[in-house]
Amino acid sequence: MLLVPATAATIDRRLTGRSPVDGRPALVLLDLDQVQQPADEVADALARFGAGRFADVRQLAPERPEAPDMDGLSLLSDLMPQVQKALDSGDASQRQALKAEVDAVLASMPEAPAGRDQPRLDGVLKAMSEALAAEDEDAKPS
Incomplete structure (x- = not known):
């Protein structure tokens, strides 16, 4: 008080x-x-x-951030090295396969509750998907 x-x-x-x-x-x-x-x-x-x-x-106190989603953290810890390896490999089929996996995870995630920011996990997964797609676009002839 x-x-x-x-x-x-x-x-x-x-x-x-x-x-x-x-x-x-x-x-x-x-x-x-x-x-x-x-x-x-x-x-x-x-x-x-x-x-x-x-x-x-x-x-009036702001909501405390929720505890990190341990399933989300373990998912990211599994995917991050795979994405980096796929990006470093230069293998378009490996990147496309991993992009499909990342996109499937994104599609299976529940919608964010109304009035709340989109969970950060969505943003990280979208960035992974875009990075994998961008590599494919760079490989296409102009």
């Missing part, structure tokens, strides 16, 4: 916190991790006694 002093206020303590709302310096009054009561119960009491001076910013 933070106290964000008014602009002209003087407080004889060091302001070690930051307001999550606007980044202004704040005094840390209470570390809610050390409170045994449920956070909702504490917030209700602070709202009741602090009235308009209390702002529960838990709802």
Whole structure:
């Protein structure tokens, strides 16, 4: 819990916190991790006694990024060396076969939830597919 002093206020303590709302310096009054009561119960009491001076910013906090998808990470760790090897080989049929595999993985991935950025895994797979395709285009006669 933070106290964000008014602009002209003087407080004889060091302001070690930051307001999550606007980044202004704040005094840390209470570390809610050390409170045994449920956070909702504490917030209700602070709202009741602090009235308009209390702002529960838990709802304003940005979503924490989800834990990395371990299946996605292992997929990438398997594919990356294969893609690099195919690109280095100069073998168009190897690149085309691997591109088909990457494209199949892309096609089988679920849609990103509405309002969220496309998962990074999609972007990496698309870049792999494009790199494998670009090599084929470079090999074609003009």
